[in-house]
Amino acid sequence: MKEVVVIGAGPAGLSTIKSLSEYKDELNITAYEISDRIGGVWVNRDPYKHTATFDSLRANNTKEMLGHPDFPLPSDIQESFIPRSMVLDYLENFANHFQLKQFIKFRHTVLNVDILSSVNGVEKWNVMVRNEETGAVTNKKCDAVLVATGHETEMHIPEFEGMKTFTGEIIHTRYFQDSTYYIGKTVVLVGAGFSGLDIFTEIHAVAKKIYLSHHDERIKATLPENAEYVPDVARLDGDDIIFTDGRVVQADIILLATGYRYDFPFLSENCRPVVKDDHVTNIYRMMVDIEHPSLYYIGLNKLGMPFREFSMQADLATAFITGRIPAVSKEEMQKEYEERYKKYVTDPGLRPKDFHIVCLTQFEYADTIMEQSGRQKPGRVVSEKIYRRVMGNALKNFLKFKKSIYRLVDEENFEVVYEDPVYSKP
Numbered sequence: 400m401k402e403v404v405v406i407g408a409g410p411a412g413l414s415t416i417k418s419l420s421e422y423k424d425e426l427n428i429t430a431y432e433i434s435d436r437i438g439g440v441w442v443n444r445d446p447y448k449h450t451a452t453f454d455s456l457r458a459n460n461t462k463e464m465l466g467h468p469d470f471p472l473p474s475d476i477q478e479s480f481i482p483r484s485m486v487l488d489y490l491e492n493f494a495n496h497f498q499l500k501q502f503i504k505f506r507h508t509v510l511n512v513d514i515l516s517s518v519n520g521v522e523k524w525n526v527m528v529r530n531e532e533t534g535a536v537t538n539k540k541c542d543a544v545l546v547a548t549g550h551e552t553e554m555h556i557p558e559f560e561g562m563k564t565f566t567g568e569i570i571h572t573r574y575f576q577d578s579t580y581y582i583g584k585t586v587v588l589v590g591a592g593f594s595g596l597d598i599f600t601e602i603h604a605v606a607k608k609i610y611l612s613h614h615d616e617r618i619k620a621t622l623p624e625n626a627e628y629v630p631d632v633a634r635l636d637g638d639d640i641i642f643t644d645g646r647v648v649q650a651d652i653i654l655l656a657t658g659y660r661y662d663f664p665f666l667s668e669n670c671r672p673v674v675k676d677d678h679v680t681n682i683y684r685m686m687v688d689i690e691h692p693s694l695y696y697i698g699l700n701k702l703g704m705p706f707r708e709f710s711m712q713a714d715l716a717t718a719f720i721t722g723r724i725p726a727v728s729k730e731e732m733q734k735e736y737e738e739r740y741k742k743y744v745t746d747p748g749l750r751p752k753d754f755h756i757v758c759l760t761q762f763e764y765a766d767t768i769m770e771q772s773g774r775q776k777p778g779r780v781v782s783e784k785i786y787r788r789v790m791g792n793a794l795k796n797f798l799k800f801k802k803s804i805y806r807l808v809d810e811e812n813f814e815v816v817y818e819d820p821v822y823s824k825p
């Protein structure tokens with residue numbers, strides 16, 4: 400029996416355990432999770448760790464785009480953009496349906512992963528784990544490690560000139576729980592990714608004034624009267640926030656929706672990937688460490704339809720681990736990785752970190768992974784159609800897109816039950 404270790408029991412870890420458990424006669428699966436429950440960031444106010452989601456968060460992908468393809472969300476849910484608590488219920492049902500909890504050791508933190516031995520290029524691993532209930536530290540030897548620890552723990556904090564002089568508060572959205580703290584406040588919200596736009600939608604009705612600072616030319620929605628767009632922050636000086644166009648404003652709070660950094664503190668230096676400008680380098684198909692091919696990452700991808708992609712990555716990792724498909728040589732993996740990087744980052748002139756943002760590249764990526772693992776997932780065509788519609792609407796007007804309701808007709812078609820009239824205007 401091969402020993403395999405999964406780190407994390409969020410959506411990516413659960414998908415991984417599900418795929419591996421289809422071969423439980425061949426694999427001894429042990430998953431470790433810091434918390435006493437499954438769900439990862441979808442657990443809010445977790446007693447054992449801080450998570451980056453907030454009470455009233457709603458998913459930004461519809462329920463058809465959100466679920467694991469082998470376990471769709473119930474079709475009788477009327478709304479399309481479901482609340483956080485419903486996503487968590489779904490994950491709980493998913494774990495129960497596939498009987499995944501038997502493999503998870505809750506309240507266990509992985510402290511260190513290191514190479515135990517390497518014979519003819521085949522590595523074995525040592526995973527050092529602390530039982531948080533007893534404090535006992537133990538070591539687990541295994542043949543493969545699957546890292547599914549997410550990427551929303553280490554905050555990305557920009558360094559503004561004069562930051563230390565700022566007299567107001569600077570808060571990262573990781574600590575946003577609800578809008579009460581923002582009642583009557585003037586806020587400069589930095590960043591217009593999904594987190595920034597979600598939180599704008601949450602606080603605009605209670606804040607006195609919001610300046611939405613960003614440089615994404617695609618974000619053009621008409622803002623409410625108490626809000627306006629401003630460019631990037633150039634520097635801070637005491638009470639003053641100075642933008643790159645020279646404008647100066649005062650605010651109570653600078654709220655940083657500036658995202659997160661990849662971080663793998665538990666990987667020893669012998670196997671920790673180099674993260675350069677927030678790009679996890681030398682990982683084949685965003686999931687196999689080229690230098691250490693029995694070290695897998697499930698969930699390095701950002702945006703897109705994450706749960707779908709986790710399911711495909713998990714299937715492919717399982718196919719490699721069980722030997723159902725042949726290993727790929729290091730040379731071939733390296734070549735493909737470099738070609739993909741050139742195609743998706745260098746040629747279009749994007750930033751290194753964009754390599755992991757798979758909004759439109761996700762379809763080609765998913766097809767490639769599914770073809771390699773030999774496991775096709777249902778709902779491919781309709782998911783893509785809904786995704787394109789939703790993202791188009793979100794860019795046109797991010798304040799209203801989650802009110803839309805879509806209904807699945809079949810594997811290829813969906814219908815619009817409701818969309819705000821703003822989306823039918825040219």
Ligand SMILES: Cc1cc2nc3c(=O)[nH]c(=O)nc-3n(C[C@H](O)[C@H](O)[C@H](O)COP(=O)(O)OP(=O)(O)OC[C@H]3O[C@@H](n4cnc5c(N)ncnc54)[C@H](O)[C@@H]3O)c2cc1C
Nearest residue numbers: 407409410411432433439440451458459508509548549698
């Ligand atoms: C505010 C916010 C809104 C989001 N909205 C959406 C959305 O609408 N739709 C969507 O699809 N995605 C959304 N996401 C993205 C989200 O990352 C994914 O949905 C998904 O939760 C990622 O799953 P994961 O398992 O990779 O990571 P996580 O959910 O972060 O789970 C990782 C797990 O690993 C565990 N862990 C970490 N380190 C260790 C260790 N050393 N030892 C043991 N266990 C460990 C953690 O405790 C955690 O449970 C959102 C994220 C945020 C922060």
